[in-house]
Amino acid sequence: MLTEGKVLLALDNCFEGYCHSITLSHPYIYLIDSRLNIFKGCDDDWAVVAEVLGYNPSGDRISLELIYFGNCLKNLEPLNNQPVNSIEVYPIDVDSFRATIELDVLQPAGEYWLVRGRKLRISHNRQDYMEAGIELKEYEPGEICAEEIARLLIIQYADLFRATDKELYSCIPSNLKKIMVLNEWYHREYYQFSTEIINSGPSIERLQTSYIANGLADKIDINSIGEALGESVSNNARYNQEEWQNNRPGNYETWQMLAKVIVTGDTSFYLPTLQSNNHWKNWPGSGSM
Numbered sequence: 001m002l003t004e005g006k007v008l009l010a011l012d013n014c015f016e017g018y019c020h021s022i023t024l025s026h027p028y029i030y031l032i033d034s035r036l037n038i039f040k041g042c043d044d045d046w047a048v049v050a051e052v053l054g055y056n057p058s059g060d061r062i063s064l065e066l067i068y069f070g071n072c073l074k075n076l077e078p079l080n081n082q083p084v085n086s087i088e089v090y091p092i093d094v095d096s097f098r099a100t101i102e103l104d105v106l107q108p109a110g111e112y113w114l115v116r117g118r119k120l121r122i123s124h125n126r127q128d129y130m131e132a133g134i135e136l137k138e139y140e141p142g143e144i145c146a147e148e149i150a151r152l153l154i155i156q157y158a159d160l161f162r163a164t165d166k167e168l169y170s171c172i173p174s175n176l177k178k179i180m181v182l183n184e185w186y187h188r189e190y191y192q193f194s195t196e197i198i199n200s201g202p203s204i205e206r207l208q209t210s211y212i213a214n215g216l217a218d219k220i221d222i223n224s225i226g227e228a229l230g231e232s233v234s235n236n237a238r239y240n241q242e243e244w245q246n247n248r249p250g251n252y253e254t255w256q257m258l259a260k261v262i263v264t265g266d267t268s269f270y271l272p273t274l275q276s277n278n279h280w281k282n283w284p285g286s287g288s289m
Helices: 004-012 094-100 126-131 146-156 165-171 201-213 222-246 253-264
Strands: 030-040 046-056 061-070 086-089 112-115 118-121 177-182
Touching: 004 061, 004 253, 030 146, 030 253, 046 146, 046 253, 061 094, 061 146, 061 165, 086 165, 094 112, 112 146, 126 146, 177 253
Parallel strands: none
Antiparallel strands: 030 046, 030 177, 046 061, 061 086, 112 118
16 A cells, blocks of 8 residues: 555655656756656556756756656666666757857857747847846856756746656656646755665775786775775765755655655645745756856
């Protein structure tokens, strides 16, 4: 039987392989938008699909990451034979995007983006952004960055930038019913480092063998390698414990309430008292690298 505890346990322990939690402050990705989709089936099947829209300059395009949690996920492609709980879709036609953006900045001749088949005109007017509450970075006077364009466009054309039902159902059974969508919620970043190396003496031995094989044994204190690895693992374990105590989903009201919604199918159990904070303005560290 499905219980709130089982839902929260799955959310708290979501780091198998390349699986991860919802990240709004990714240092390499400028946050643009986010929302949550809650699904429930008739046989205790459930899923949560988070949408995180962001701009990764190194990827040279804006992507919509769909992050899946639940007990009935399917069709997720593994990476290096390890599980993955996310996919990426691209609402913006890449050619129209790259025709307007160079080195992350809107070019003078840039006119529009083609978003899900619709031409959306790009504003070059600084005042339009200011009136929408978007303070331009302007590393050079008059510059408008790619994520700033998207933050303005999504105000008027939100549905075009968000996932379609077909995309959402890519990795969950079609008989699940979407029972709730949250465009705003209170969020805490949550991460857990792997500490497997703490019990993996052979890993240190292999590292020592590698140094010896490459003629570096006389230049490096091999014993200090093991000590450094042990210290790193110890630091990770302390970090994990603090994260578990403070930030895991099962430890605050957003997910406690959503777990009750999932188990009962009754959305009236979601009665948040904490102010929503998933808006991009609340995550200034996103894209900071």
